[in-house]
Amino acid sequence: MRRIAATWLVYAWIATLPGSLTAQHASDTSTVGDGWRMVPMGTNMPVLPGLEGAVPMVGPFLPGTGVDASALPEARPSQVVTMSDGDTLDISVSMVRRTIEGHELVMFGYNGQYPGPLIRATKDATIIVRVTNRIQLPTTIHWHGIRLDNRFDGVPGVTQPAIQRGESFTYQVKLPDSGMFWYHPHVREDVQQDLGLFGNLLVTSSDPDYYGPAHREEVFVLDDILMDEHGLIPWGESAATHALMGRLGNVMMVNGETDHRLSVQRGEVVRFFLTNVANSRTFNVTFGGNPLKIVASDVGRYEREMWINSVVIAPAERYVVDVRFEEAGEVAISNTIQAINHFRGEFYPQIDTLSMVSVSEEAADPEISEAFETLREHREVISDIERFRPFFGKEPDHELETTLRVRDLPPSIVLAMEADTLFYPPIEWNDGMPMMNWLSTGAQVTWLLRDRDTGAENGDIRWHFDVGDVVKIRVFNTPDSFHPMHHPIHIHGQRFLVLSMDGVESQNLVWKDTAIVPVGSTMDILVEMSNPGEWMLHCHIAEHLNAGMMFSFIVSGQ
DSSP: OHHHHHHHHHHHHHTTSOSOSSSEEOSOSSEEETTEEOOOOOTTOOOOTTOTTEEOSSOEEOTTTTOOGGGSOBOBOOOEEEOOTTOEEEEEEEEEEEEETTEEEEEEEETTBSSOOEEEEETTOEEEEEEEEOSSSOBOOEEETOOOOGGGSOOBTTTBOOBOTTOEEEEEEEOOSOEEEEEEOSSSHHHHTTTTOOEEEEEEOSOTTSSOOOSEEEEEEEEEEOEETTEEOOEESSSOSOTTTOOOOSEEEETTBSSEEEEEEETOEEEEEEEEOOSSOOEEEEOTTOOEEEEEETTEEEEEEEEOSOEEEOTTOEEEEEEEOOSSEEEEEEEEEEEEETTTTEEEEEEEEEEEEEEEEEEOSSOOHHHHHSOOBOHHHHHHHHTTGGGTTSOOSEEEEEEEEEOSOOHHHHHHHHHHTTOOOSSOOSOSSHHHHHHOOTTTEEEEEEETTTOOBGGGOOOEEETTOEEEEEEEEOTTSSSOOOEEEEESSOEEEEEEETTEEOSSOOEESEEEEOTTOEEEEEEEOOSOEEEEEEEOSHHHHHTTOEEEEEEEOO
């Protein structure tokens, strides 16, 4: 209660201040000027006093300005493309037409699909992907989580030039690991990825018993998008908006659908491959109370299957879970969270339906309940990880801390945020301060990765390793920053183990390429430096990346 009272006192004082000195202003609150429309405000989230009519300090961007959406091809659902070693796939990056919430929209797509093609290939294959850019923005494709040759990693200015409009680039994608991976741009991800440029790459094992029995497999690409009654809320043209918390959408989607449905039989075991492609949102996925076990994550299987209640999946993470639908009827697959209203200083439960599952009376055949109820131990994974156990107890080789620096934000935002730091949630499940978040841009906010040994920040960090090094990195997410946020940390080209969180050792290990660090937490990871080249380490909240939260490191050798 003390925190709430303090916040309200600050807001009351802000109400007496003149309008922001640094934000641009306009008089109307739906179309606020300069091509901007105000972001939707949640229930009991009024406009912060002093910010009426304010707009971000960058110009707005919407794709295909002047293009008639009806003249564009309608985006098709994702198609499966099965590829063998040496096969070539052509991918065209182009504008497409999408209808979402009754609005006909200009968006982007890979091969006119939304999501992009689901590529299936076998472990140890090399596939060729020729990408042609037909949109107005330069682009690349980053093969997320794949330990491929460095020159094909898709990072402009590091591994390749950006692909300009009308140009092409050919990627050779080696697939050394089994698992569910994905691909997306590494140029203005906050815009291009949000507009539909993403797809999955499922790498299968030659072992027919790699996963346990299931009646079927379903790929779920989790996403959100920010809209109002007029359509898409514009993005920032020269820098990202929503730089404080990231752009959290108000429309949830599975595989690009806002009304996703699934039909199963009673007792059916469904294997879900989950990928979170949202700019900023961390999902907590529940399956209506049905039995749920976790099998695998980013770069392969867990040491042991494990019963869980829900799947917390941060941006860029993947999880493989098996679910048995036990009773006939309607079941909601939901995002079940504890939301926060920063203005009022209140928590409240929030449930968003992601997909509806119709469970028929007919029993699934064959009966595989006994196999489902058996928690398998993956000896190959345990043996692989065992080689690294001698390094678990060593002191960190490097320590990072996360924080941010701001400048030229409206005074009312600064004052409100100073009050708000009396409290912070470990994970921001929702946008509890939509207007303040929208007005913060990558030109005013710099998110920082700081080397605690040298004090170097972001691109000034200089780490150099050799192939074969096993490196322990400690990441501390400081709660004392202007607006503390959780961070999904992604490392390109390598794999790592999350050894511990806040000193509590992980009891069931899995190889990862992305892992979330809650506010105030300390995460220890062990990275196998197996892949030579210059690689990125960054936060995978797209707006934080645009606001500078990244650096590259070098791995030398063969």
